[in-house]
Amino acid sequence: xxxxxxxxxxxxxxxxxxxxxxxxxxxxxxxxxxxxxxxxxxxxxxxxxxxxxxxxxxxxxxxxxxxxxxxxxxxxxxxxxxxxxxxxxxxxxxxxxxxxxxxxxxxxxxxxxxxxxxxxxxxxxxxxxxxxxxxxxxxxxxxxxxxxxxxxxxxxxxxxxxxxxxxxxxxxxxxxxxxxxxxxxxxxxxxxxxxxxxxxxxxxxxxxxxxxxxxxxxxxxxxxxxxxxxxxxxxxxxxxxxxxxxxxxxxxxxxxxxxxxxxxxxxxxxxxxxxxxxxxxxxxxxxxxxxxxxxxxxxxxxxxxxxxxxxxxxxxxxxxxxxxxxxxxxxxxxxxxxxxxxxxxxxxxxx
Amino acid sequence: xxxxxxxxxxxxxxxxxxxxxxxxxxxxxxxxxxxxxxxxxxxxxxxxxxxxxxxxxxxxxxxxxxxxxxxxxxx
Ligand code: SF4
Numbered sequence: 001x002x003x004x005x006x007x008x009x010x011x012x013x014x015x016x017x018x019x020x021x022x023x024x025x026x027x028x029x030x031x032x033x034x035x036x037x038x039x040x041x042x043x044x045x046x047x048x049x050x051x052x053x054x055x056x057x058x059x060x061x062x063x064x065x066x067x068x069x070x071x072x073x074x075x076x077x078x079x080x081x082x083x084x085x086x087x088x089x090x091x092x093x094x095x096x097x098x099x100x101x102x103x104x105x106x107x108x109x110x111x112x113x114x115x116x117x118x119x120x121x122x123x124x125x126x127x128x129x130x131x132x133x134x135x136x137x138x139x140x141x142x143x144x145x146x147x148x149x150x151x152x153x154x155x156x157x158x159x160x161x162x163x164x165x166x167x168x169x170x171x172x173x174x175x176x177x178x179x180x181x182x183x184x185x186x187x188x189x190x191x192x193x194x195x196x197x198x199x200x201x202x203x204x205x206x207x208x209x210x211x212x213x214x215x216x217x218x219x220x221x222x223x224x225x226x227x228x229x230x231x232x233x234x235x236x237x238x239x240x241x242x243x244x245x246x247x248x249x250x251x252x253x254x255x256x257x258x259x260x261x262x263x264x265x266x267x268x269x270x271x272x273x274x275x276x277x278x279x280x281x282x283x284x285x286x287x288x289x290x291x292x293x294x295x296x297x298x299x300x301x302x303x304x305x306x307x308x309x310x311x312x313x314x315x316x317x318x319x320x321x322x323x324x325x326x327x328x329x330x331x332x333x334x335x336x337x338x339x340x341x342x343x344x345x346x347x348x349x350x351x
Numbered sequence: 352x353x354x355x356x357x358x359x360x361x362x363x364x365x366x367x368x369x370x371x372x373x374x375x376x377x378x379x380x381x382x383x384x385x386x387x388x389x390x391x392x393x394x395x396x397x398x399x400x401x402x403x404x405x406x407x408x409x410x411x412x413x414x415x416x417x418x419x420x421x422x423x424x425x426x
Contacts, residue, residue: 107396110380110398111397134396136400137397140383140398184395187401209407210410211410239404249383249400252383
């Protein structure tokens with residue numbers, strides 16, 4: 001028997017106490033559905049999606065502000081594609097564009113530099129959404145703006161950090177026993193961040209890559225820890241994730257941004273869970289106002305994000321709500337659990 | 352949007368590098384890492400965030416291709 005077969009054998013026949021494992025990042029959710037991991041493990045082991053989709057947790061106030069800015073003269077919003085269909089109180093950026101709003105898609109915030117230089121009369125606004133993985137690229141953009149004396153770019157920020165959100169889940173959602181850590185956030189913050197959480201909450205936190213065997217190995221590492229009543233950080237992805245993370249990325253983020261108590265859509269305010277521009281750089285802020293929230297009628301995104309419900313348990317899933325006409329942000333984004341379950345389910349894959 | 356992929360560094364010029372990603376050559380900011388030509392890098396939002404081994408890079412390229420295919424199917 002190969003090592004992988006042995007792992008699968010043990011996971012298939014696990015008959016200990018029920019275990020609920022939260023995977024925090026959408027890429028893991030996709031990999032879990034793609035590889036059929038859920039069907040390879042005992043039904044006593046449940047894999048649940050968590051809050052790791054930045055677009056899904058962006059409050060309505062952010063979208064509302066973007067929509068109104070997009071309709072101002074000589075102003076252009078630069079956004080990642082994922083944000084386009086997320087609805088604020090009433091409209092989305094797609095809707096704003098249909099009404100004559102100016103919105104362009106970008107793949108990288110750094111694209112703004114060239115645009116701003118070529119069109120000095122346009123005020124560009126970056127829709128700055130993301131977790132620790134994305135924030136360094138906004139910091140690099142600001143660095144470049146400062147160095148090149150570029151004045152026609154501002155940022156509207158809704159930047160979040162994942163550790164406080166995981167802490168919130170540990171404190172408020174009782175039945176999550178362990179976490180599959182977000183791999184690419186770990187690249188920036190280092191495995192030490194999850195070691196800290198494991199110590200604080202005495203739960204297993206395992207860092208793994210995105211192929212089926214690595215995820216299965218991570219699940220087994222969690223099962224062993226739970227059987228031994230341990231709660232430790234373990235990294236199975238040491239070739240990519242270091243203990244300290246990427247110090248250059250951490251430093252440039254700290255140079256321009258500072259923590260604040262951010263509002264998560266459908267969840268509420270989580271202490272120290274957001275990043276906003278430091279006071280010295282407040283002149284680059286496109287007018288971040290007080291954050292407020294709104295969830296579409298009938299949408300269960302808040303329960304999906306906290307792992308209290310699985311996407312298929314939402315009454316609107318797949319009927320009223322699909323990627324073509326999404327009701328909530330979890331169906332819009334490539335990393336939202338509802339969208340991922342829908343896409344993989346539609347292809348006849350396991351869900 | 353916070354999905355990362357991987358690419359191969361083809362050439363470098365100051366803070367930027369030409370990186371081969373899924374058959375396309377992209378300009379990527381490399382100031383957060385110190386790669387050399389021939390390294391695989393983990394990429395996110397136009398920046399290289401880590402130097403990685405070839406097998407980790409291949410794994411990410413595969414899942415990225417899969418996700419893009421799915422997104423296009425349901426765009
Ligand atoms: S299926 Fe749609 S309506 Fe239901 S929780 Fe997901 S995004 Fe919201």
